[in-house]
Amino acid sequence: MSQTNHIEKLATAIEAMDMAGISTLVKDALAAGLTPAEVLSKGLSEGMRRVGVKFNAGEVYMPEVLVACDVYFAGLNIVRPLLATNDETIIGTMVLGNIHGDIHTVGKQVAMPVFEANGIRVIDLGENLNDNVFVEAIKKHKPQLVGLGTYMTSTFMHTAETVRVITEAGLRDQVKIICGGPAVDAEAARRMGADDAADDAWEAVEKIKKLLGRA
Secondary structure (H helix, E strand, C coil): HHHHHHHHHHHHHHHCCCCCHHHHHHHHHCCCCCCCHHHHHHHEEEEEEEEHHHHHCCCCCCCHHHHHHHHHHHHHHHHHHHHCCCCCCCEEEEEECCCCCCCCHHHHHHHHHHHCCCCCEEEEEEEECCCCHHHHHHHCCCCCCCECCCCCCHHHCHHHHHHHHHHHHCCCHCCEEEEEECCCCCCHHHHCCCCCCCHHHHHHHHHHHCCCCCC
16 A cells, blocks of 8 residues: 555544544554654644534534544554654644633644644643643743633633733743634734634634744
8 A cells, every 4th residue: 555545544534533443544654654744744634624624614513523633632642752852743832721710621622633733732731720820831831822712702801811911921922822712803812912813723723823934
């Protein structure tokens, strides 16, 4: 089987939500000579891209997206230890968490594999976070990006306070801040001091690439 066929099988497995087969397909692709980066960027990531296209077209729904995410992570867990820390597929690091008052998890579960599939290393900070958690995470991980997750308008409005705390810690110039979730509005986010906002993960990827100068 050619390397091209292995890549297509990986992408199709994500699209088809093939949890039972993904581990074998990843190992077969590596055994066939594909690099871990190629398995991730050309195979697994392509599958997530296809899922995103279908989701935006209304051809699949959130439950299917979540299963596809699980399949993606099952494949990623095999190749991640094999990736070089300076791998060319990585365009930036993001610390991601839900701002104070928001306990929802589904949004992050969808966003993380989409971001990782597009070369964004994600550090999940959790939910319902005190603003100082973001400050400490920036100091510790030195990310280029801070992702503020929010499901509700009331918690989205806390963005201004989170940005203020990051700014007072002297860290605002070190990071780009993007809000995400169904309640966000890009113009409002910018008024509150963030750099941008997106209401779905695939739109967020394009905005993040622009923020990083990688569009």
